[in-house]
Amino acid sequence: MKVDYNRIAGKKIPRIEAISDGVFAVALTLLVLDIKIPAKLSVSTETELWSAFIILLPQLLTYFLSFMTLGIFWTGLTVQHSYIEKSDRDLNWICLFFLLFVSILPFTTAFLGAFVTFRIAICVYWFNILMLGSLLYVHWHYAYKHKFLNIEGDEARVVNKAVRNRIVIAQSLYAAGALLCFINTWLSIASIILVQLNYAFAFFSKRNR
Amino acid sequence: MKVDYNRIAGKKIPRIEAISDGVFAVALTLLVLDIKIPAKLSVSTETELWSAFIILLPQLLTYFLSFMTLGIFWTGLTVQHSYIEKSDRDLNWICLFFLLFVSILPFTTAFLGAFVTFRIAICVYWFNILMLGSLLYVHWHYAYKHKFLNIEGDEARVVNKAVRNRIVIAQSLYAAGALLCFINTWLSIASIILVQLNYAFAFFSKRNR
Amino acid sequence: MKVDYNRIAGKKIPRIEAISDGVFAVALTLLVLDIKIPAKLSVSTETELWSAFIILLPQLLTYFLSFMTLGIFWTGLTVQHSYIEKSDRDLNWICLFFLLFVSILPFTTAFLGAFVTFRIAICVYWFNILMLGSLLYVHWHYAYKHKFLNIEGDEARVVNKAVRNRIVIAQSLYAAGALLCFINTWLSIASIILVQLNYAFAFFSKRNR
Amino acid sequence: MKVDYNRIAGKKIPRIEAISDGVFAVALTLLVLDIKIPAKLSVSTETELWSAFIILLPQLLTYFLSFMTLGIFWTGLTVQHSYIEKSDRDLNWICLFFLLFVSILPFTTAFLGAFVTFRIAICVYWFNILMLGSLLYVHWHYAYKHKFLNIEGDEARVVNKAVRNRIVIAQSLYAAGALLCFINTWLSIASIILVQLNYAFAFFSKRNR
Numbered sequence: 001m002k003v004d005y006n007r008i009a010g011k012k013i014p015r016i017e018a019i020s021d022g023v024f025a026v027a028l029t030l031l032v033l034d035i036k037i038p039a040k041l042s043v044s045t046e047t048e049l050w051s052a053f054i055i056l057l058p059q060l061l062t063y064f065l066s067f068m069t070l071g072i073f074w075t076g077l078t079v080q081h082s083y084i085e086k087s088d089r090d091l092n093w094i095c096l097f098f099l100l101f102v103s104i105l106p107f108t109t110a111f112l113g114a115f116v117t118f119r120i121a122i123c124v125y126w127f128n129i130l131m132l133g134s135l136l137y138v139h140w141h142y143a144y145k146h147k148f149l150n151i152e153g154d155e156a157r158v159v160n161k162a163v164r165n166r167i168v169i170a171q172s173l174y175a176a177g178a179l180l181c182f183i184n185t186w187l188s189i190a191s192i193i194l195v196q197l198n199y200a201f202a203f204f205s206k207r208n209r
Numbered sequence: 210m211k212v213d214y215n216r217i218a219g220k221k222i223p224r225i226e227a228i229s230d231g232v233f234a235v236a237l238t239l240l241v242l243d244i245k246i247p248a249k250l251s252v253s254t255e256t257e258l259w260s261a262f263i264i265l266l267p268q269l270l271t272y273f274l275s276f277m278t279l280g281i282f283w284t285g286l287t288v289q290h291s292y293i294e295k296s297d298r299d300l301n302w303i304c305l306f307f308l309l310f311v312s313i314l315p316f317t318t319a320f321l322g323a324f325v326t327f328r329i330a331i332c333v334y335w336f337n338i339l340m341l342g343s344l345l346y347v348h349w350h351y352a353y354k355h356k357f358l359n360i361e362g363d364e365a366r367v368v369n370k371a372v373r374n375r376i377v378i379a380q381s382l383y384a385a386g387a388l389l390c391f392i393n394t395w396l397s398i399a400s401i402i403l404v405q406l407n408y409a410f411a412f413f414s415k416r417n418r
Numbered sequence: 419m420k421v422d423y424n425r426i427a428g429k430k431i432p433r434i435e436a437i438s439d440g441v442f443a444v445a446l447t448l449l450v451l452d453i454k455i456p457a458k459l460s461v462s463t464e465t466e467l468w469s470a471f472i473i474l475l476p477q478l479l480t481y482f483l484s485f486m487t488l489g490i491f492w493t494g495l496t497v498q499h500s501y502i503e504k505s506d507r508d509l510n511w512i513c514l515f516f517l518l519f520v521s522i523l524p525f526t527t528a529f530l531g532a533f534v535t536f537r538i539a540i541c542v543y544w545f546n547i548l549m550l551g552s553l554l555y556v557h558w559h560y561a562y563k564h565k566f567l568n569i570e571g572d573e574a575r576v577v578n579k580a581v582r583n584r585i586v587i588a589q590s591l592y593a594a595g596a597l598l599c600f601i602n603t604w605l606s607i608a609s610i611i612l613v614q615l616n617y618a619f620a621f622f623s624k625r626n627r
Numbered sequence: 628m629k630v631d632y633n634r635i636a637g638k639k640i641p642r643i644e645a646i647s648d649g650v651f652a653v654a655l656t657l658l659v660l661d662i663k664i665p666a667k668l669s670v671s672t673e674t675e676l677w678s679a680f681i682i683l684l685p686q687l688l689t690y691f692l693s694f695m696t697l698g699i700f701w702t703g704l705t706v707q708h709s710y711i712e713k714s715d716r717d718l719n720w721i722c723l724f725f726l727l728f729v730s731i732l733p734f735t736t737a738f739l740g741a742f743v744t745f746r747i748a749i750c751v752y753w754f755n756i757l758m759l760g761s762l763l764y765v766h767w768h769y770a771y772k773h774k775f776l777n778i779e780g781d782e783a784r785v786v787n788k789a790v791r792n793r794i795v796i797a798q799s800l801y802a803a804g805a806l807l808c809f810i811n812t813w814l815s816i817a818s819i820i821l822v823q824l825n826y827a828f829a830f831f832s833k834r835n836r
Contacts, residue, residue: 022443025231029312103447234649440652
C-alpha cells in the first residue's frame with residue numbers, strides 16, 4: 001500500500017483559519033509602521049506640530065483605506081470558511097496564495113501613498129485588489145465544485161450565488177474605479193474609496209430593514 | 210429564493226476573537242519597535258551607557274503607558290465577547306473599526322512620546338482612547354439591543370449596567386485628564402497614567418474583599 | 419512523591435499549534451518589510467516610476483520565493499500535527515527550534531535578495547532550508563518513535579513512509595539546486611525556485627487524477 | 628442587584644492563551660529585525676561577503692540566546708496554563724504584565740547585543756529575565772492560592788512544588804550568572820547561555836531515562 005503525500009496535506013481547516021487570521025492581524029497592524037512621526041528638531045511650537053500632523057493626513061487616509069480593504073477581504077474569507085467543512089492541499093494552497101496578496105498589501109498601500117498622483121501606483125494597488133478578489137473567487141469555486149461545503153441543495157445554491165455575485169460586482173466596481181485613473185488619479189482613488197465605504201458601512205443603509 | 214450577502218457575513222464569533230487577539234498581540238509587541246538603542250559610537254564607558262539608558266526612560270514610560278491602555282481595552286473586549294454568543298456583519302465591522310484604533314495606538318503613542326510637552330500630541334492620544342472607548346460602547350450597545358447575549362433577564366440587566374458604567378466613567382476620567390493639558394501637559398499625562406493605573410492595578414485595593 | 423518538571427512540560431498540542439501558526443503568520447508578513455518603496459524625490463514622471471518599480475522586481479521575486487518556502491514548510495508541519503495527538507517537552511523544543519529557522523528566514527531571504535550573485539548567500543539560504551527540513555524530519559521521527567500518533571498499524575506505516583520520503587526527496591532536490599551555485603548562481607536559484615514551484619503547484623498536474 | 632465590573636473581567640482562559648501565544652509569536656519573530664544585512668556597496672567579492680557575514684555572528688548568537696529565553700518562558704507559561712482552569716481579572720493582569728516583559732525582550736536583547744562588554748547591558752538583560760521569572764512565579768502562586776487549578780490533593784502539591792522549584796532554581800542560576808559580570812562580562816554571558824542551554828536542551832541528557 002502506498003499513500004500519496006498530496007492526499008494527506010492541507011486538510012485541517014482550523015489551522016488554515018488560524019494562519020489566515022494571523023496574517024490578516026499582522027498586515028492590519030503593519031500598515032501603521034509606514035506612518036512616521038515628524039522629526040523632533042523641526043518642531044518647536046504647537047502651530048508647527050499641527051502643520052506637521054496635517055501633512056500626515058494623506059498617510060492616515062491611505063492607512064484607513066487599506067484597513068477597510070483588509071477588513072472587507074477578511075470578512076469575505078471568513079464567510080467562505082463558515083461554509084467550508086473539508087479541505088485538501090489544493091484549497092490550502094489557494095488560501096496561502098490569497099494570503100500572499102494580503103501580506104503584500106502594506107507595500108502596495110505605501111506605494112500608492114507615496115505616489116498618489118501616478119497612474120502606475122493606482123494600477124499596482126488595483127492589481128493587488130484584483131488578485132485578492134480573483135483568488136477569493138477561485139477559493140470558493142474550488143470548495144463548491146469539490147463539495148467541501150457544510151450546506152446542500154437549495155441552501156448551497158443560493159449561498160453560492162450570493163458569494164459569487166458579491167465578488168464579481170465588487171471587482172467590477174473596483175475595475176471601473178481604477179480605469180478612471182486615465183482621466184484623473186484623484187477621481188480614481190475617490191471611486192475606490194467609495195466602493196470600499198459601501199462594502200464596509202453597508203450596515204448604515206440596511207440597519208432598518 | 211435569494212439571499213442577501215450581508216445576511217451571511219460576519220457571523221463567526223471565534224474568528225472575530227482570533228483576529229482581535231492577533232491585532233492586540235501585534236500592537237502590544239510593535240510598541241517596542243519605537244525604542245531605539247543608543248548609537249554604539251557615542252558610548253565608550255559604563256557612565257556614558259548609563260546616561261544613554263536614562264535618556265530612554267521617557268520612551269519606556271510611554272511604552273508602559275500604552276501597554277496598559279491596550280491591556281485595559283483588550284480586557285474590556287474580552288469581557289464583552291464572553292457574553293456575546295451571536296454576531297452579524299454590523300457587529301463584525303464595529304469590532305474591526307475598534308481594532309483600527311487599536312492598531313493605530315503605536316503611532317499615537319510614538320507621537321505623544323516625541324512631543325510630550327505639546328497639547329496637540331495629548332489631544333491626538335486622547336482622541337485615540339476616546340474612539341476606543343466609544344466603539345467599545347457601541348459594540349456592547351449593538352449586541353445588547355439585538356439580543357446577541359448569552360444571558361437574560363436580571364443578569365443581562367446588571368451586566369449591561371456594569372459594562373456601560375465602566376466605559377462611561379473611565380472615559381469621563383480620561384477626558385478630564387486630557388482637559389488638564391490646557392493648564393499643564395505633564396499634569397495631564399500624569400492624570401491619564403493615574404486613571405490607567407487604577408484600572409490595571411485595581412486588584413491591589415480589592416484583593417482582600 | 420516527587421515530580422520531574424520535564425515530565426509536565428510541553429504537553430499541550432493546541433498551544434504548540436497556536437504558536438507555530440503565529441510565528442509563520444508573522445514571518446510571512448514581515449518578509450514584505452524588506453521591500454522599500456522608491457524615494458519620492460527621484461521620481462517625477464510615470465516612466466521614472468515604472469523604472470523604479472521594475473528595480474523592485476527581484477525583491478518581489480525573492481519575496482514570492484520565501485512565501486512559498488514558508489507555505490511549504492507550514493503545510494508540512496500542519497500535516498504532521500494532524501497525526502500527532504500527544505507531545506512532551508522534547509517534541510515541544512524540536513518544534514520551537516524548527517520555528518527558530520522559520521523566523522530567521524526573512525533575514526536569509528533579504529541576504530539572498532541583496533547578494534543574489536554570491537555563492538555564500540545561496541549557501542546561507544540553502545542552510546536555512548536544510549535546517550527546516552532536518553528539524554521537520556526529526557519532529558516526525560521523534561513523534562513516530564514515541565508512539566505519539568493518532569494512527570496505528572498499516573496506516574501509520576504508510577503515512578510514516580510518505581512523510582519521510584517527502585522530506586528526503588525535497589531536501590535532495592534543494593541540495594542539488596544549491597550545489598549548482600558552484601557552476602552559476604542564477605542557475606542555482608532557478609533550480610531552487612523550480613523545486614518550490616513543484617511542491618506548491620503540484621495540484622496543477624494532479625488535479626485530474 | 629449590582630455587579631462589580633471587576634467580578635466579570637478576565638475570566639476567559641482561551642483568550643488569555645491566545646493573546647499570550649500571539650505576543651510570544653510576534654516577539655520571537657521581531658528579534659530577527661535587529662539583524663541588518665551588510666550594505667551592498669561595501670561588498671564586491673565572496674571573501675568580503677564572508678567577512679561581512681562573520682561580523683553578523685554575535686548578533687545571530689544574541690538572537691539564538693533570546694529565542695531560547697522566549698522558548699523557555701513560553702513553555703513555562705504553557706505548563707501553568709495546562710493546570711489552570713479558572714481565571715479572574717487579577718490573574719489576567721498578572722499574565723498581561725508578564726507579556727509586557729516578553730514584548731520588551733527584543734529591546735533588551737538588542738541593547739545587550741550592541742553593548743556586550745558593558746555591565747549595565749547585562750544587568751538590564753538580567754532584570755528582564757528576573758521580571759519574567761518573578762511574574763511567572765506570582766502567576767502560579769496566585770492561581771494555586773485561589774484554587775484555580777484543575778488538579779487536587781497530592782497531585783496539586785507535587786506539581787506545585789515542581790513548578791515553584793523550577794523557577795526559583797533557574798532564577799538563582801541566572802542571578803549567579805549575572806553577578807559574574809562584575810568579574811568579566813563575557814564570562815557572565817557565557818554562564819547565562821549555559822543555564823539556558825541546560826533548560827532548552829535538557830532532553831539530550833534525559834532522553835534515555
